[in-house]
Amino acid sequence: MDLNKELKQLESVERGGPDKVFTMYLNTDPSDPEQQGGEWKIHFKNGIRNFEHYLEESDDKEELRNFQHVKQNVENFIRGNEQQFRKGVIVFATADEEVWFAIRVQMRLETEFFWQETPQLEQLKKLKEEYPKTGIVLVQQNEVRVIESYLNELDMEKHFELDVNVDDWREKTAMGPGNPTTQKDDLNARFEANKHRWYKSVAPKLDKLAKDEGWEKIVVIGEPGQAQALQDQMNKQPDEVINKNMLDHASERIIEEVFA
Structure with missing residues (x-):
C-alpha cells in the first residue's frame, strides 16, 4: 500500500x-x-x-x-x-x-x-x-540481514552472506548455517583484516534496495565495530545506529526495538 x-x-x-x-x-x-x-x-x-x-x-x-x-x-x-x-x-x-x-x-x-x-x-x-517505510540492516561479520518495515509491520526480508572462500556476497533463499568449512577463529581473523573491503562490496546492494524500495528511514543494527564499518561504506547514511547483535532475533522483535 x-x-x-x-x-x-x-x-x-x-x-x-x-x-x-x-x-x-x-x-x-x-x-x-x-x-x-x-x-x-x-x-x-x-x-x-x-x-x-x-x-x-x-x-x-x-x-x-x-x-x-x-x-x-x-x-x-x-x-x-x-x-x-x-x-x-x-x-x-x-x-x-x-x-x-x-x-x-x-x-x-x-x-x-x-x-x-x-x-x-x-x-x-x-x-x-511515526512509522515510515524503514530499511533495517542487521550486520554480523560476513552476514547481512535486511528487514523492510512499513507502518510497524514486516514488508520484506532478505538475507545476504559472504562466501569468504570466493569473496562473493550471495542472497540466501533459506535460513541456515553458512560457510561450514570456515572455522570461527579463522573467520574472526579474516573479518578483522577484510571487513572494510567486504562491506564496501555489499554496500551497493543496500543502496540499491534503499532507492528501489523508497526507504524513508534507514537503521543499522550490529556490534559497534561492524555497524560502523558497514555504515562507512553506504552512500545513504543511516538515520540511526543501534549497537546490538540482533541478527538472529525474530523480525517482530527487531521492528519493536527500532520503534520502541
Whole structure:
C-alpha cells in the first residue's frame, strides 16, 4: 500500500449536504488493559448508534439512508476481518463507495468516529510520520540481514552472506548455517583484516534496495565495530545506529526495538 498516494486522494475529498464522509479509528489492541474483554465491540456499536440516533432525530431521511449504507459496509468489514484484527482499524467511507479505505494496523489508535464533509486524517498522518517505510540492516561479520518495515509491520526480508572462500556476497533463499568449512577463529581473523573491503562490496546492494524500495528511514543494527564499518561504506547514511547483535532475533522483535 502506498500511503502517500492514499493520503493525497483522501485530502482531496470534500462532500456537501447529506452525502458525508465516515471516519473511524478503532482501538482493538488486545494488550491494552482497557481492551481485555473485547471492549472495542461495545465502543464500535455505541459510536455507530450515536450517529444513527442523531440523524433519526434530525429527520434528514436522505442523510440517514446514506449513513445506514455506510454502516452496513463497515459492519461487513468488521465481521469479515475480526479474527485477524491487530491493534487498530481505520476506515474512511462514503455511501456511494467512491471513498472506501479500510485497513488493519499494528499500532494502537485512539478510538474516534466522525461523520462530516471531509475525512479526519490527523491520526493517519501521525502514524505515517511515526512509522515510515524503514530499511533495517542487521550486520554480523560476513552476514547481512535486511528487514523492510512499513507502518510497524514486516514488508520484506532478505538475507545476504559472504562466501569468504570466493569473496562473493550471495542472497540466501533459506535460513541456515553458512560457510561450514570456515572455522570461527579463522573467520574472526579474516573479518578483522577484510571487513572494510567486504562491506564496501555489499554496500551497493543496500543502496540499491534503499532507492528501489523508497526507504524513508534507514537503521543499522550490529556490534559497534561492524555497524560502523558497514555504515562507512553506504552512500545513504543511516538515520540511526543501534549497537546490538540482533541478527538472529525474530523480525517482530527487531521492528519493536527500532520503534520502541
